[in-house]
Amino acid sequence: xxxxxxxxVEIGPRDGFQNVKEFIPTDVKLNVLxxxxxxxxxKIQITSFVSEKAIPQMKDAREITDYMLENHSDLDLFxxxxxxxxxxxxxxxxxxxxxxxxxxxxxxxxxxxRRSHDESINELKKIRDDFPEMKITQDIAxxxxxxxxxxxxxxxxxxxxxRMGEIGIDAITLCDTIGVAYPxxxxxxxxxxxxxxxxxxxxxxxxxxxxxxxxxxxxxxQKGINSVQTSIGGLGGCPFAPGATGNTASEDxxxxxxxxxxxxxxxxxxxxxxxxxxxxxxxxxxxxxxxNISVVQHGFN
Amino acid sequence: xxxxxxxxVEIGPRDGFQNVKEFIPTDVKLNVLxxxxxxxxxKIQITSFVSEKAIPQMKDAREITDYMLENHSDLDLFxxxxxxxxxxxxxxxxxxxxxxxxxxxxxxxxxxxRRSHDESINELKKIRDDFPEMKITQDIAxxxxxxxxxxxxxxxxxxxxxRMGEIGIDAITLCDTIGVAYPxxxxxxxxxxxxxxxxxxxxxxxxxxxxxxxxxxxxxxQKGINSVQTSIGGLGGCPFAPGATGNTASEDxxxxxxxxxxxxxxxxxxxxxxxxxxxxxxxxxxxxxxxNISVVQHGFN
Numbered sequence: 163x164x165x166x167x168x169x170x171v172e173i174g175p176r177d178g179f180q181n182v183k184e185f186i187p188t189d190v191k192l193n194v195l196x197x198x199x200x201x202x203x204x205k206i207q208i209t210s211f212v213s214e215k216a217i218p219q220m221k222d223a224r225e226i227t228d229y230m231l232e233n234h235s236d237l238d239l240f241x242x243x244x245x246x247x248x249x250x251x252x253x254x255x256x257x258x259x260x261x262x263x264x265x266x267x268x269x270x271x272x273x274x275x276r277r278s279h280d281e282s283i284n285e286l287k288k289i290r291d292d293f294p295e296m297k298i299t300q301d302i303a304x305x306x307x308x309x310x311x312x313x314x315x316x317x318x319x320x321x322x323x324x325r326m327g328e329i330g331i332d333a334i335t336l337c338d339t340i341g342v343a344y345p346x347x348x349x350x351x352x353x354x355x356x357x358x359x360x361x362x363x364x365x366x367x368x369x370x371x372x373x374x375x376x377x378x379x380x381x382x383x384q385k386g387i388n389s390v391q392t393s394i395g396g397l398g399g400c401p402f403a404p405g406a407t408g409n410t411a412s413e414d415x416x417x418x419x420x421x422x423x424x425x426x427x428x429x430x431x432x433x434x435x436x437x438x439x440x441x442x443x444x445x446x447x448x449x450x451x452x453x454n455i456s457v458v459q460h461g462f463n
Numbered sequence: 464x465x466x467x468x469x470x471x472v473e474i475g476p477r478d479g480f481q482n483v484k485e486f487i488p489t490d491v492k493l494n495v496l497x498x499x500x501x502x503x504x505x506k507i508q509i510t511s512f513v514s515e516k517a518i519p520q521m522k523d524a525r526e527i528t529d530y531m532l533e534n535h536s537d538l539d540l541f542x543x544x545x546x547x548x549x550x551x552x553x554x555x556x557x558x559x560x561x562x563x564x565x566x567x568x569x570x571x572x573x574x575x576x577r578r579s580h581d582e583s584i585n586e587l588k589k590i591r592d593d594f595p596e597m598k599i600t601q602d603i604a605x606x607x608x609x610x611x612x613x614x615x616x617x618x619x620x621x622x623x624x625x626r627m628g629e630i631g632i633d634a635i636t637l638c639d640t641i642g643v644a645y646p647x648x649x650x651x652x653x654x655x656x657x658x659x660x661x662x663x664x665x666x667x668x669x670x671x672x673x674x675x676x677x678x679x680x681x682x683x684x685q686k687g688i689n690s691v692q693t694s695i696g697g698l699g700g701c702p703f704a705p706g707a708t709g710n711t712a713s714e715d716x717x718x719x720x721x722x723x724x725x726x727x728x729x730x731x732x733x734x735x736x737x738x739x740x741x742x743x744x745x746x747x748x749x750x751x752x753x754x755n756i757s758v759v760q761h762g763f764n
Contacts, residue, residue, distance in 0.1 A: 344722040345681065373715040373752035377678045380646065407756065414674040421645040451674035455708065462608060462643050 167423035168391040170416065172198050173207040174240050174440075175226075177409055178397030180210060180219050182446040188222045190443050192229055196429065197436030199234055200395065202428045205389070206230075207261065210242035211251040227255040240299065244275055249289045249296070259297040259388040261335065262286055266319055267308035270339075274303065279322070287329045300326055301367065305351065307342035316354045323359060333363035335391065338378065341371025341407075345381045352385040367391040368410060369398070370449065375410035376418060384420070390415070395437040396449035411450030413437050466726035470690040472666065473499050474508040475741075476527075477543050478710055479698030480522050481511060483747040489523045491744050493530055498737030499695065500535055503729045505692070507531075508562065511543035528556040541600065541666040545576055550590040550597070560598040562636065563587055566622055568609035571640070575604065578592065578621070588630045600634040601627055602668065607651065608643035617655045624660060634664035636692065639679065642672025642708075646682045654684040668692040669711055670699070671750065676711035677719060684720070691716070696738040697750030712751030713740050 175195055179186055182452040198206055207225040208230050223241065230239050240259035241251045262322050264282040265271035271282060290298060302322065307313050323334055336351065343351075347368075355364055366389070368375050379390050392415050398408015412432045419426050437453040440446075448454060476496055480487055492710050499507055509531050510524040524542065531540050541560035544550045555562050565583045572583060591599060603623065603735035624635055637652065644652075650668075656665055667683040667690070669676050680691050693716050699709015716736045720727050738754040741747075749755060 342722075343718055346723045371752065371756070372718055373677055373712065374719055376674055377681055377719070380678055407752065411674065417673060417676070418675055420644055421643075422647045451672065451708065455672065462613070462641070 163230050165423055168383050168419055168424045168426055169205070170203070170412065170426050170428060171205045171207065171389045171391045172203045172394060172412055173367070173391045173409065174198075174394040174397050174412065176207040176210050176220075177391075178393040178395065178446070179444075180217055181397070181399035182219060182444060184445050185219060185221075186444055188225055191222070191226060191364040193443075194394070194436060194440055195226070195230060197432065197439060199237065200429075201432035201436060204427065205238035205240070207391075208239050210244075211248035211260075212242075212244055226253055227252070227257055229355060231256050240297075242301070243289075246285055246288050246292075246354045250292060253293050253296060257298060258295065260289075261299050261301050262289065263303060264322075265303040265308070265339075266314050266322060267311045269310040270304045270308045273310070274413060282303060283325055283329070286326070286331065290330050297332045298330075299335060299365070300331045300362075301335045301337055303337045303339045305336045305343075306338045306347055307340055309340055311383075312432060313342075318353055319351065320354060320358050323355065323362070327359065327362070333365065333388075335365040335367050338366075338368040341369035341374065343368060343378050344374060348378050348381045349385060356386070363388045363443070365389045365391060370396065370407045370410050375407075376415060379410050379415055380418070383424070394427070394433060394450075395446075395453050397440065397444070397446050398449075399447055407449035408447065411437075411452070413452045417452060418457065422462050466530075466724055469720055469725045469727055470506070471504070471682050471713065471720075471727050471729060472506045472508065472668065472690045472692045473504045473536075473695060473713055474668070474692045474710065475499075475695040475698050475713065477508040477511050478519075478692075479694040479696065479747070481518055481747075482698070482700035482709060483520060483745060485746050486520060487745055488530050489526055492523070492527060494744075495695070495737060495741055496527070496531060498733065498740060500538065502737060504538070505728065506539035506541070508692070509540050509542060511545075512549035512561075513545055524552070525556055528553070532557050539596075543589075543602070547586055547589050547593075550594060554594050554597060559596065560600060560726075561590075562600050562602050563590065564602045564604060565623075566604040566609070566640070567615050568605040568612045569622060570611040571605045571609045574611070584626055584630070586744055587627070587632070590622075591631050598633045600664075600666070601632045601710035602638055604634045604638045604640045606637045606644075607639045607648055608641060610641055614643075617652055620652065621655060621659050624656065624663070627664070628660065634666065634668040636668050639669040640668075642670035642676065644669060645675060646678060649658075649679050649682045649746075650686060652690065653683060657687070664689045666690045666692060671697065671708045671711050675707075677715060680711050680716055681719070682727070695734060696741050696747075696754050698725055698745070698747050699750075700748055708750035709748065712738075712753070714753045715751050718753060 393409035396411030551753030692709035693713040
């Protein structure tokens with residue numbers, strides 16, 4: 163039987179690291195990135211180009227990017243950018259894919275990037291116009307629920323994706339920012355977006371706040387999502403839920419998928435080894451089961 | 464739209480408590496049980512009738528059972544028993560449902576209850592013969608994998624269920640003792656057992672060792688399992704995986720199912736309240752996300 167293929171995207175070096183208070187030395191970050199590359203990852207969100215004042219953890223964005231582009235230009239490397247200035251910095255380092263952020267919930271968009279929807283769309287248009295060769299993979303936050311507005315609806319999501327399509331956004335990442343999505347909702351949203359935008363690339367980014375990250379990731383894969391994002395060691399957090407876990411842990415999802423008949427193209431043991439290196443060298447909130455507990459038993463990792 | 468019904472069985476007062484080293488005062492145990500009853504649980508595994516020397520935590524089995532039968536005889540109350548002696552004790556207190564334990568893996572059966580398969584079946588037959596009015600819901604451990612023998616196969620499982628059927632066992636609980644099952648395996652096993660024993664009651668008991676408890680529970684519900692067992696607060700452990708998490712956390716699964724359109728008949732907030740009481744009063748390994756982190760946001764518990 164042929165294995166089903168699934169594309170996993172690692173975002174720990176951005177979403178995980180950015181939630182660690184203590185500065186992680188650049189060489190530790192690079193060691194993690196090297197581990198991810200050696201494990202077989204083809205696409206990694208390596209950093210974000212943000213204000214050093216806002217997120218000091220990301221102040222080595224340029225150094226990280228330089229190293230990765232010099233040594234691993236064959237991979238899909240991308241970075242998060244909160245605004246035009248970030249997009250420009252990313253372009254200047256030589257990166258050719260960025261992730262701007264905008265929330266489906268306008269209240270959350272104001273809280274997160276201090277812009278109305280119209281202002282965010284205008285900023286995005288400016289990025290699109292000035293960097294026509296850049297792949298723009300747009301994060302849409304709070305797609306399934308918002309800490310201020312509650313459950314979100316599909317109608318406004320489709321409208322927002324339509325506006326993004328008009329200005330030439332290349333791909334969309336649907337984000338469950340606070341980890342409230344449930345299977346029936348994930349199915350409904352994915353059915354709607356693929357029906358309305360059949361030629362688009364859609365990716366899934368889910369936080370594990372309520373222990374539904376693995377399940378919802380699994381559901382999105384069943385629905386044929388283009389890629390699923392996870393964070394090694396489950397490293398991360400959520401500014402709106404103190405103590406909350408981060409994204410789905412990469413090693414847990416890889417373990418599941420490899421056993422369930424999928425080909426992830428990623429070496430579980432190397433990811434676990436890298437996660438263990440992180441736990442020893444980074445003082446953060448690791449929520450991955452495989453890294454947090456001893457589960458080595460006969461025939462099972 | 465009518466909600467789909469699903470039957471959840473709470474096993475924390477047995478599987479959870481028994482993994483706590485420090486003795487939990489009987490009144491704390493009873494307060495947890497009262498909380499579960501007030502939350503709407505209809506079926507609870509309240510204790511186990513085991514040797515006090517082997518598991519001192521369960522030494523108040525009789526007191527717990529007396530209280531529950533006196534005050535909540537309308538509920539389905541049951542206890543785990545490792546042998547004939549335990550079954551006799553349970554019968555004498557007035558309980559009318561028990562869970563003997565036997566492992567699909569013969570190596571694990573020897574380690575766990577020090578018997579061969581034949582010896583376990585003989586013991587079971589003796590229980591069946593002497594207590595014909597007792598409902599026997601048999602736990603089959605290591606159905607999906609064994610710490611000694613590795614992955615388990617469906618053939619020997621069907622054979623074992625057949626032997627149990629011949630001696631008049633009333634229901635079967637399929638246990639993923641070390642938390643290694645994956646969706647395709649859960650689907651295969653459930654398809655096989657329901658095909659071969661269409662009139663049987665099958666229940667599902669899964670440990671969350673590798674963060675697949677919620678997903679596998681969800682899959683078993685999709686497959687029409689008769690009931691799913693969970694442990695409040697995710698309290699528990701596994702003797703073969705030090706530091707491992709317990710069963711799927713009741714409150715996490717209830718949260719998921721209620722959002723996903725199921726009627727569990729259980730009040731999430733009362734379960735969460737009870738889980739919080741436990742965390743304050745019991746020094747154990749709580750793995751439930753809802754109890755361990757603050758996730759209260761607009762419109763979401």
